Amino acid sequence: MENPKKTVLHGWHVDQGANMAFFGNYDMPLWYKTGAKAEHLAVIGAAGVFDTSHMAAVAVRGRGARALLQLCLSKDLETCIGKEKTALVDGRCVYGIFLAEDGTVIDDAILYQLQPGSFMVVVNAGMGGIIAAHLKKYGVGQEVEIHDLTDKVGKMDIQGPLAAIILQKVLAHSSTVFDRLSYFSFKGSFGPFGADSAVTLADGTSVLVSRTGYTGEFGFELFVEIDRLLPLWLQILNAGMDKGMLACGLAARDSLRAGAVLPLSHQDVGAWPFLNNPWQFALSWNETMTSFTKDFIGGPALLKSRWQKYTLPFAGFDPRKINAGEGSFVTKESGEHLGTILTCTTDMAIGRVDGEIVSVAGNKEFQAKGLCCGFVLLEQLCAPGEKVVLTDGKRKIVVEIRADVRPNRTARRPMDKMLG
Amino acid sequence: MKELSEVIFVEKLKYTEDHEWVTGSGATLKVGISDYAQDQLGDIVFVELPEVGATFAKGDQFGTLESVKAVSELYLPVGGEIVAVNDALGDAPELINQDPYGNWIVEIKPSDSSELEQLLTVDAYRQLLRG
Numbered sequence: 045m046e047n048p049k050k051t052v053l054h055g056w057h058v059d060q061g062a063n064m065a066f067f068g069n070y071d072m073p074l075w076y077k078t079g080a081k082a083e084h085l086a087v088i089g090a091a092g093v094f095d096t097s098h099m100a101a102v103a104v105r106g107r108g109a110r111a112l113l114q115l116c117l118s119k120d121l122e123t124c125i126g127k128e129k130t131a132l133v134d135g136r137c138v139y140g141i142f143l144a145e146d147g148t149v150i151d152d153a154i155l156y157q158l159q160p161g162s163f164m165v166v167v168n169a170g171m172g173g174i175i176a177a178h179l180k181k182y183g184v185g186q187e188v189e190i191h192d193l194t195d196k197v198g199k200m201d202i203q204g205p206l207a208a209i210i211l212q213k214v215l216a217h218s219s220t221v222f223d224r225l226s227y228f229s230f231k232g233s234f235g236p237f238g239a240d241s242a243v244t245l246a247d248g249t250s251v252l253v254s255r256t257g258y259t260g261e262f263g264f265e266l267f268v269e270i271d272r273l274l275p276l277w278l279q280i281l282n283a284g285m286d287k288g289m290l291a292c293g294l295a296a297r298d299s300l301r302a303g304a305v306l307p308l309s310h311q312d313v314g315a316w317p318f319l320n321n322p323w324q325f326a327l328s329w330n331e332t333m334t335s336f337t338k339d340f341i342g343g344p345a346l347l348k349s350r351w352q353k354y355t356l357p358f359a360g361f362d363p364r365k366i367n368a369g370e371g372s373f374v375t376k377e378s379g380e381h382l383g384t385i386l387t388c389t390t391d392m393a394i395g396r397v398d399g400e401i402v403s404v405a406g407n408k409e410f411q412a413k414g415l416c417c418g419f420v421l422l423e424q425l426c427a428p429g430e431k432v433v434l435t436d437g438k439r440k441i442v443v444e445i446r447a448d449v450r451p452n453r454t455a456r457r458p459m460d461k462m463l464g
Numbered sequence: 465m466k467e468l469s470e471v472i473f474v475e476k477l478k479y480t481e482d483h484e485w486v487t488g489s490g491a492t493l494k495v496g497i498s499d500y501a502q503d504q505l506g507d508i509v510f511v512e513l514p515e516v517g518a519t520f521a522k523g524d525q526f527g528t529l530e531s532v533k534a535v536s537e538l539y540l541p542v543g544g545e546i547v548a549v550n551d552a553l554g555d556a557p558e559l560i561n562q563d564p565y566g567n568w569i570v571e572i573k574p575s576d577s578s579e580l581e582q583l584l585t586v587d588a589y590r591q592l593l594r595g
Contacts, residue, residue: 063465063506074506079561080532081507295506295532363510364528367535390509390532414509439512439528439535 051097052198052273062293068169070098073293081392081414083296087259088393088405090288091204093280094297096258096265097273100172101193102165103236104179108186109161116182117155118143118318120328120338132157136229137254141326142167142175143342147317147349151175152309152326154256156230158237166199166265168309182341193236198273202280203263203300205454206287208462211253211264213283214276216244221253222463227456230254235269245276255459258297260304262454262462302418303391303450305357312355312386312419319346320425321355353383354425358432359401360416360443363390366434374420375433377442382426385434387418394450405452416441417449465503468593472499474565478580479589480541485565486583492547493580494568495540497529500593502564505531508557513549514570520544522579526570529560542579544572 048071057064062073073095075083086092104113114121119140123129132138137156144150151171156164167175172194179190202211212218221231221243232243232252239250245268252267268276281291298308305322307313313321327346328336336343366372368385375382393404395412404412426432428447433440454462477485483501487494502508510530520526522543529536548571553559559567574580584592 061465063503074533079507081509081558084532299532363530364512365530365535390530392507392509392532436535438525 049098049195051095052270053095053097053200053277056274056277057095060291065294067294068098070169072098073291074295075293076291078290080293080295080299083290083292084299084392085404086288086290087204087261087292087296087300088403089205090290091202091206091210091263091284092259092290092292092296093277093284094201094203094292095277096201097197097199097270098169099199100167100169100175101197101199101267102167102172102176102179103191103193104163104165104188106161106186106188108183108188109163112179112183112186112188113155113163113165114338114340116142116179116341117153118327118340118342119155120336121155123328123337134159135231137256138228139326141313141318142178143318143340143346145341145345147319147342147345148315149309149313149318150178152307152313154254156252156254158233162237164237171309191236196236196270198268198270198276199265200273200277200280201257201259201263201265202284203257203259203261204289205262205462206284206289207263208459209464210280210284210287210289211266212463214245214279215251215253216246216248217242222459225253225255225459227255230256234267245279247275247279249276251276257455258306259300260306260450260453260455261300262457298387299389299391302387302389303394304453304455305449307419308387316353317346317349317351318342319349319351320353322357352423354422355386356420356422356426357446357449358418358420358443359391359394359446359449360441361396363392363414363416364441365390365416366436366439366441368418372434372436374422375435377431377433382424382432383420383422385418386421388416388434389418390414391417391450401449401451403450403452405454415449416443417446420445466500471503471593472565473586473590475586477565477586478541478583479586480539480583481592482539482541484538484541486541486580489580492571492573493542493544494571496568497538497560497564498589499564502561505529505533505536507532508560511553511557511560511569513553514546516546516549518546519575520546530557538569540572541583542572542574543576544574547571547573
């Protein structure tokens with residue numbers, strides 16, 4: 045194994061006694077001494093903070109920037125905002141996929157419009173250089189500048205119902221920052237994109253505050269200059285320490301996102317056509333889902349594709365899992381082979397009551413034992429409610445195909461409901 | 465992750481290379497997992513136990529531990545008959561994290577007590593972890 049890279053918070057993680065593991069070429073915390081279960085539950089009931097500075101960002105600027113991104117991102121930037129399907133504007137961000145010409149996934153991303161000719165693309169760990177090169181390839185001859193900002197952006201997430209109450213303690217002018225900060229919008233700017241004097245921490249640090257995340261819960265992704273990340277991390281920990289907030293590792297991040305039916309790039313979406321999955325909203329389908337509302341890289345291949353596998357969410361009936369990977373597969377209850385397991389983890393905040401999935405969110409008395417959940421890639425479509433069997437060849441676990449997994453998620457709650 | 469200096473060892477127990485512990489003597493033996501193992505696994509969320517009365521050979525898989533991270537197989541350190549299982553783990557699998565030596569998993573009646581001699585002493589186990 046080559047030497048893993050370290051984020052600027054690495055020393056803090058190690059000092060806290062975190063169990064560390066190699067992820068996306070970085071040495072990252074899996075969980076801290078509190079354990080992944082407590083961390084997962086903290087995000088449901090209070091708040092959790094995550095070091096996400098292993099993720100990469102790419103700056104795309106210039107008069108040709110929007111047209112290039114419209115060509116390369118799967119989402120239609122002219123119709124991507126809200127129910128009214130309006131265009132991407134300053135202060136809004138959108139989730140989309142960078143596809144190869146054959147319709148397979150290079151990476152998923154959130155695209156931020158800072159100004160009409162200034163965009164930030166946030167992609168997964170290790171993908172900054174690859175996405176920058178991809179954009180440069182299609183931007184040849186265009187008026188566009190592309191900069192890979194890998195390891196130059198300080199990023200952390202604060203997620204959970206108390207995220208705004210905690211964050212407001214470290215922000216200057218928090219009421220202005222939070223005003224009309226709807227889901228998938230942001231305020232502020234930082235470092236490579238210039239400062240915005242209206243959005244800073246109390247200590248004057250420029251910050252970009254984004255109403256996004258990867259847990260399914262209410263919260264923010266925060267961007268600062270790389271050398272400001274440790275001070276921000278420590279300020280937020282201090283602000284949240286009496287509110288049940290915990291630092292959370294990648295295990296809790298994975299179990300939270302799986303319960304929220306969010307994909308992990310290169311695991312749940314990857315080197316196969318981006319079709320027949322729960323994330324088709326990331327494509328620019330027309331209303332009848334017969335064609336796309338724009339031309340984009342990978343679009344024609346998807347329209348012609350004969351891909352007949354289906355990526356489906358599932359949940360079990362207890363916490364038992366089957367390790368995803370080689371040797372594991374999915375069958376019908378009759379034993380007939382159905383496909384493979386992409387993700388299998390345990391959402392510790394949920395359990396079953398009379399067969400129905402119940403979350404500890406809003407049910408303080410409920411003692412959840414956790415349910416296994418994740419995604420399977422099947423050779424035929426199964427409807428929600430159908431039961432399939434996960435197996436590693438020895439153990440067998442019956443799980444249920446689901447439309448959704450963890451109920452009572454908070455990600456889309458209005459800002460004013462979350463400020464107490 | 466615990467530093468080796470923080471990992472708890474119990475002197476009178478025997479250990480296996482699979483990070484299990486075994487009470488050292490007697491007509492029946494209790495089996496659990498070591499402090500090192502529970503620290504590596506993280507939060508244990510489910511324990512799959514065998515039926516009482518089942519018999520296994522040394523090295524057979526007799527159950528699984530589900531942690532948040534993965535499923536881990538449990539192997540019997542010596543062959544024999546399962547005479548008891550720790551039912552408390554059904555409701556509270558986290559007991560293993562809280563006290564890995566106080567919370568045994570199964571109790572076995574060994575079929576061949578000479579197999580006990582192949583288990584690791586605490587010093588040999590400590591040496592194994594030092595690598």
